[in-house]
Amino acid sequence: MLDQTLDPIWARRYAVTATAPPGWRRPYTRILGLGDLAVLLVVLGIVRAARFGLASEARADAPFSPSYDVLGVAMAIVWWLTLNAFRTRSPRVIGHGTEEYLRVIRATWAAFALMAVLAVALKIDTSRLYLAAAFPLGLMSLLVWRKVARMQLHRHRAAGRALSNVLVIGDRESACRIAASLAGIPQSGYRVTGVWVPDDAGIEEPVTERGIAVLDRNHTLQEMLWLTGANAVMVTDTEHLGPDGLRELAWGLEGTGIELMLSPNVVNVDGSRLHLHEISGLPILHLDEPQYAGASRLAKTLFDRVGASLLILALSPALMACAALVKLTSEGPAFYVQDRIGRDGRPFRMIKFRSMRVGADAELAALVATEGKSIAELPKVVDDPRVTAVGRVMRRYSLDELPQLFNVLKGDMSLVGPRPQRHFEVERYDHVATRRLTVRPGMTGLWQVSGRSNLDFTEAIRLDVYYVENWSLTGDLIILWRTFRAVMASDGAY
Known part of the structure; x- marks a missing residue:
């Protein structure tokens, strides 16, 4: 807590002139x-x-x-x-x-x-x-x-326009973390332009970390708002101010048009799981349990089965055309079946249209070895020579994935969920990644619409775990829509 006795004119330290909201x-x-x-x-x-x-x-x-x-x-x-x-x-x-x-x-x-x-x-x-x-x-x-x-x-x-400048009050570590998060999502409309550590007197001169000005209690809030051009204030660690200091801060910003935000330091949690309650005058943030069970409810099952049935009927001409093209343009079967790991670690047979020549699996180890990699790294091979001409077109628009609708109809997969992975991939899971096995794997998922093959293994696992912990039927509909857009743009498809 900030010791008010260090500054006898407490109100002046938080005296802020009216500031216009962001011009956009x-x-x-x-x-x-x-x-x-x-x-x-x-x-x-x-x-x-x-x-x-x-x-x-x-x-x-x-x-x-x-x-x-x-x-x-x-x-x-x-x-x-x-x-x-x-x-x-x-x-x-x-x-x-x-x-x-x-x-x-x-x-x-x-x-x-x-x-x-x-x-x-x-x-x-x-x-x-x-x-x-x-x-x-x-x-x-x-x-x-x-x-x-x-x-x-x-x-x-x-393009760097229509953004609100944010002054972060807290320590350097949390501020840099928030700055990195906001920089990665410019759509949020916020960018960190300064950090104020109000109970730290150890910074004699302004310090710049990752392009952010870090200043201590020798500068007033009014000076910090002016220096950073802030339209919003975000408090990351309330202990730097204490309850009285936070109240005075809110009073000081009253009528200025400057937003005041509190960061609870909760990550990878959807806002629908957070609920604010008041207990004896104390605001308490209640966090709902992860939604693992929700992703297995009857509503999702019906949504998957009915949706798969309708899609199979609607796409039956495309399914037959793809099967015929694969069969007529290369030797081998039209379909490719591979063992994948499903819900609760149970294996199942996943169906795809064959997009590679027969025997392509046996060539994978040698192919990645020529690139100085190993299968354990789960590499994505660009311009894979094993892919057929028809297979390349099908992969670009994810047409090779359409037979998985029958997996959904059977109950091995869902329309939306974590992508089913292979045995050696699952063997790499830690206790966090294992949570993605609590639901049925999906034809599409959050990581597919967030970059597809362009994402590394760690980021893909993080997105999948976020999905199973924050599942909602509305979220599934949004992911399906984003999938259609990603497929049409062929983003990250190899």
């Missing part, structure tokens, strides 16, 4: 708001034209039946105001994560319920087909618009 926020949120309203007006206009044509009149026999032009504008305004009420454009949720989209979905349901109540209360005669088409189409259009706006924001952030 107000224009971006204004564009989001105008875009939301424009999307709703266009969608409701299209639905009206499709349902009633270019002209529609109010029904004279209804107690209150306005024209659908008026009704559409009123619905758009109510919907838009509901998006405002649910804070869907809050700076804390825009630009990263799924909370922005979830708020848009919740606001849409609330708007639908509100309009239904108003229609009943005011006895407004409306077409059920009009409403049934307007809300799902409007929701989809809003989500697409938000995604497009976010992609544009991400491009600006990747």
Whole structure:
């Protein structure tokens, strides 16, 4: 705890002049708001034209039946105001994560319920087909618009614009860790520009570590905010301030427009597992148990089986075409079967379209040896000479993986989960990596949509363990969508 007796003018040390929020926020949120309203007006206009044509009149026999032009504008305004009420454009949720989209979905349901109540209360005669088409189409259009706006924001952030400068209060180690994490995810919108160690008097001159200015208690908070141009303050170790110092810090930042954030030093935990409670005036962060069991529930099983069945029916022409091409262009069977390790360490036979020449497995050791590597390093061979011409195209777009839908239908695999690995790979697992075996392996997973073959073994294991500990059905849907995008771009595919 910072000893207040060292500074008799405690309030002055935390005296901060009003600071404007980052310049990108107000224009971006204004564009989001105008875009939301424009999307709703266009969608409701299209639905009206499709349902009633270019002209529609109010029904004279209804107690209150306005024209659908008026009704559409009123619905758009109510919907838009509901998006405002649910804070869907809050700076804390825009630009990263799924909370922005979830708020848009919740606001849409609330708007639908509100309009239904108003229609009943005011006895407004409306077409059920009009409403049934307007809300799902409007929701989809809003989500697409938000995604497009976010992609544009991400491009600006990747170029070093639209970022908030962060002053970290804590020790150097935690600050550097946070700086590295934020630097690796520019989409988050934050960058660390300075570190203040308020109870350390051992830094006589400014120290720069990894491009970050580190200063001690001889500099006031006001000076640190000015030096770093900070729009946000993040406290990583509260013991450097103590409860009284943290309270004074919050008071000092009040009305300045500067965010105050606390880092609980919890890593690889999804926000949905964190819950803040108050016990006897103390804020307590409750951490839910890992979601291993959730990834094995009936809902996920049904999702896998039904999804695999529908995909097999929809992709049956592609499946037959790939099988025929493999069989006709190279000697050997159309399918390749390999032993993999599944849930709870049980082996199973994984099916793929054969993308290499027959006997390719026996050539692997010699091939990696010529590159100065060993099989134990789990190397990814670029421009592998064993791959056939057809196999190279199938691998680029992951078409060789399609037969694994039958593994999903059988129950050996899931649509989404950790990638099934081989015996010698599993032998390298430590107690952390072994946790990925608590769920069924998947056709795609978090590491595939985060870099595929470009990621090293350690990072792939970290992402897989994160997935099984923080599983959710919504997360599976997001990964499937990101998989489609990654496959189309052929990112990291060898």
